[in-house]
Amino acid sequence: MIEYQRDEQQTIPDSQVKIIGVGGAGLNMIDRVALDGMLGAELLALASDARSLTSSVASEKVQLGANLTMGLGCGGDPAHGERAAKEQETEIRDALRDRKMVFVCVGLGGGTGSGAAPLVTRIARELGAFVVVFATMPFEFEGKRRRDQAETALKELSVIANALVTFENGRMGELVLASQGIHEAFAAADRMISESIQAVTRLVVKPGIINIGLDDLMSSLSATRSRCLFGSGVAEGENRSQAALQNALTSPLLDKGRLLKNTKTALVHVCGGEGMTLFEVELLMRDLSKHVPDDAHILFGVAVDPNMGDSLSVTIISSLPEGSFVKQEETVVAVEELPEVVELEDPIAVEPVVEEELAKEELNIEVASEGSLLDKLSEMAEEVDSSESIVVVEEAESLIEGEVALLPDEELEAEVSDEQSVEEVSVEVDQVAEESVSDEVDEVTMFEELEKEVTGDLIDEAMKSAAAAVKGSQAELELDGGPRGKFEGEAPNLVDGEDLDIPPYLRNKR
Numbered sequence: 001m002i003e004y005q006r007d008e009q010q011t012i013p014d015s016q017v018k019i020i021g022v023g024g025a026g027l028n029m030i031d032r033v034a035l036d037g038m039l040g041a042e043l044l045a046l047a048s049d050a051r052s053l054t055s056s057v058a059s060e061k062v063q064l065g066a067n068l069t070m071g072l073g074c075g076g077d078p079a080h081g082e083r084a085a086k087e088q089e090t091e092i093r094d095a096l097r098d099r100k101m102v103f104v105c106v107g108l109g110g111g112t113g114s115g116a117a118p119l120v121t122r123i124a125r126e127l128g129a130f131v132v133v134f135a136t137m138p139f140e141f142e143g144k145r146r147r148d149q150a151e152t153a154l155k156e157l158s159v160i161a162n163a164l165v166t167f168e169n170g171r172m173g174e175l176v177l178a179s180q181g182i183h184e185a186f187a188a189a190d191r192m193i194s195e196s197i198q199a200v201t202r203l204v205v206k207p208g209i210i211n212i213g214l215d216d217l218m219s220s221l222s223a224t225r226s227r228c229l230f231g232s233g234v235a236e237g238e239n240r241s242q243a244a245l246q247n248a249l250t251s252p253l254l255d256k257g258r259l260l261k262n263t264k265t266a267l268v269h270v271c272g273g274e275g276m277t278l279f280e281v282e283l284l285m286r287d288l289s290k291h292v293p294d295d296a297h298i299l300f301g302v303a304v305d306p307n308m309g310d311s312l313s314v315t316i317i318s319s320l321p322e323g324s325f326v327k328q329e330e331t332v333v334a335v336e337e338l339p340e341v342v343e344l345e346d347p348i349a350v351e352p353v354v355e356e357e358l359a360k361e362e363l364n365i366e367v368a369s370e371g372s373l374l375d376k377l378s379e380m381a382e383e384v385d386s387s388e389s390i391v392v393v394e395e396a397e398s399l400i401e402g403e404v405a406l407l408p409d410e411e412l413e414a415e416v417s418d419e420q421s422v423e424e425v426s427v428e429v430d431q432v433a434e435e436s437v438s439d440e441v442d443e444v445t446m447f448e449e450l451e452k453e454v455t456g457d458l459i460d461e462a463m464k465s466a467a468a469a470v471k472g473s474q475a476e477l478e479l480d481g482g483p484r485g486k487f488e489g490e491a492p493n494l495v496d497g498e499d500l501d502i503p504p505y506l507r508n509k510r
C-alpha cells in the first residue's frame, strides 16, 4: 500500500541537524560529507588523536580524553575510548543541545570510535534528538579482535540509536577494483556514507510536495536491533527515473534489491528538479513494486529542489530485524551458489536408472571410439573359427573397456588348440598380418599403428587374446542378429535403428 501524506509534516531546519564524526574513521567520513558540499549542516569532530583533529575540516572539534591519552589515540582499546569520551561528557552535551536530528559516523573496531560512539549516541538521545548511526564494520583482514570489538559496540548501538545503518567495509570493497589500494576502499565507503547522510537529510529537512517526516523515517526504521536497508541513486538524462532506481538498487546494502523482498515497510523518497514529471515518478514506483512484497507499507515522498537541475534522485530506506537480515544474506549467497551446490550433490540426486543409462551411453561412446581398433581385430578374427572369433572380439572389447580382468595365461592357452603353443599361434598371426598389409608395412608398424589408438598394456593384452584364439583357416561369421555379449538379455540400446550393444564389426557386416 502506498501512503501519500499532504498535511504539514514534522520537517526540520538545517540548523537543527548535526553530523558527528567519532574517531579517526568518523572524522574521514564527515570530511567527505563536507567535500560533497553538504552546506548548512553542522559538523562536529570527536577524537582522541590530536593530529586527526587538526586535519579535520569540521567547524567544531572536541578532543576526547585530553588528560587520559595526552593527544594520542586509544590504541585500539574501546574501554579506553569510553573513558576518554566520559572525560569530555560536558562538552559533548553542550554541543548536542537543541538538535532535532543527529547523525553519528563511526568506524567500529578501534578504540575511540567503538568506545565513544555508544556514549555520544546515548547523550544525544537523552537530549531529545533523533539519532541515526552510520557505522562501518572492519575488513575481514583486520582480524578477529577488531571484529569482536566492533560487534560488541554494534549491539550496544542497535539498542540505543533510533536507526543504525551498518556498512561492511568488506562489501564496500566491492565498489572498488581489487587492484586498488585500501585508501580507495575506505574512500568508496566514505562516499557511500556521505551519500546516505545527504539522502536522509534531504528526506527530512527539505519540505516536499508529498512530505516525509521524522515520524515516517522512524516507522520505517522502527524495529529495534535491526539493520537498515539503504539505497540511494541519482541519474540524469532520458530514462533518469528508472536509471536512478537501478543505481539505488545496486547499493551493496540492498543486495541488488533482493533484500527488499521481505520488507514490511519501506520509505521511498524521490527528489528532482523543476522538470520532474508525474509520469517519471509513476514509472519509478512501478519498477520498485517488483522488488517489494505486494502488502508492504510504502511511505512515499516527493520533493522538487531546483538545485537538482536535470538530476533525479531516489532514496529507499527500510529495515530488517538483525536475525532475519543474516538469514536472508545467507539465502542470497545460497541462491547465487546454487549451480555449484547442485553439481556437488548430483551423484546423490541422480536416480540409479539414469545412472545406468548414462553408464550405457558412456560405454557406447567408448565402444564407438574404439571402433577402428575392433575392426582391425575383426579382420584378424576372420582368420579364425567363427564361434571362437566372437569370443575373441568380445574379450578384446571387454579389455578395451577395462571392465573384464585380463585373462590368465592358462585360460589363454586353453583357447588355443592342444597342438599349438602360444608362440606358434603368434607366428601364424604375424604371417596373416604380413599377407593383409603391404610388404613395406612390417609387423612392428602394424602394432605401432594399433598402439596409437589405445595406449598402454591394454593393446598388448587384446592382441594376445586375439592370437590365443586363432585356429586354423578362415570361416564365415554369423551375421544374423549377432551376439550381444554381456548385454545379452538386456533391453536393446537403439540409435537410428542400430543395436549399439552388438559389436560394431558385426553391425558393419550387415
Ligand SMILES: Nc1nc2c(ncn2[C@@H]2O[C@H](COP(=O)(O)OP(=O)(O)OP(=O)(O)O)[C@@H](O)[C@H]2O)c(=O)[nH]1
Pocket: 022, 023, 024, 025, 026, 028, 029, 048, 073, 074, 075, 076, 077, 106, 107, 108, 109, 110, 111, 112, 113, 114, 136, 137, 138, 139, 142, 146, 169, 186, 187, 189, 190
Ligand atoms: N570507512 C572508513 N573506515 C575506516 C577508515 N579508517 C579506518 N576505518 C575503519 O574504522 C576502524 C576504526 O579505525 P579508526 O577510526 O582509525 O580507530 P579509532 O576509533 O580512532 O580508534 P583508535 O585509533 O584506537 O583510537 C578500522 O578498523 C577500519 O575498519 C576510513 O578512512 N574510512
